[in-house]
Amino acid sequence: MDLLYEKESYEIIGACMEVYNELGKGFSEIVYKDALEYEFQLRNIPYEREKSYKIKYKDKILPHSYDADFIVFNKIPLEVKAIEQLVPGNVRQTINYLAASKMKLGLLVNFGEDTLKYKRIIL
Numbered sequence: 001m002d003l004l005y006e007k008e009s010y011e012i013i014g015a016c017m018e019v020y021n022e023l024g025k026g027f028s029e030i031v032y033k034d035a036l037e038y039e040f041q042l043r044n045i046p047y048e049r050e051k052s053y054k055i056k057y058k059d060k061i062l063p064h065s066y067d068a069d070f071i072v073f074n075k076i077p078l079e080v081k082a083i084e085q086l087v088p089g090n091v092r093q094t095i096n097y098l099a100a101s102k103m104k105l106g107l108l109v110n111f112g113e114d115t116l117k118y119k120r121i122i123l
Contacts, residue, residue, distance in 0.1 A: 004105045004122060008073045013118055015039040016109050020116040029082045032111045033069060036080065040072070047072045053100045066100040076105055082112040091121060098123040 003009065019035045033049070040047045053066045070078040079094050086108065094106045098121065110117040 011045055012072050015043055017116055020111055025112055029080055032082055033080050055100055066097055075103055077101055079108045081110040084112055086110050094121045
């Protein structure tokens with residue numbers, strides 16, 4: 001069975017692993033996001049940082065929006081965490097981001113554990 005966006009996911013996770021190998025755990029999310037942005041540039045991986053999506057409810061655009069940490073390859077939201085461990089709420093948050101962005105695959109990455117942890121989330 002083919003994985004959705006297998007090549008792109010592999011490249012994103014590879015960049016995340018490089019950042020983790022260089023920095024280890026213990027920094028705040030913003031530090032990992034800054035390092036990831038630089039790593040994406042080094043690898044020529046196309047991305048947008050902190051892209052905002054409006055949320056529509058019935059016929060109204062809500063005043064608050066969803067801000068993705070990264071949209072990579074113009075089709076994969078990347079949610080970055082630096083917490084002790086991922087919890088189901090993090091997965092639900094990523095699912096909501098997929099719904100808001102109308103994208104199919106999201107990656108949830110946690111730099112806060114003893115090894116880099118990540119989840120592929122498909123909507």
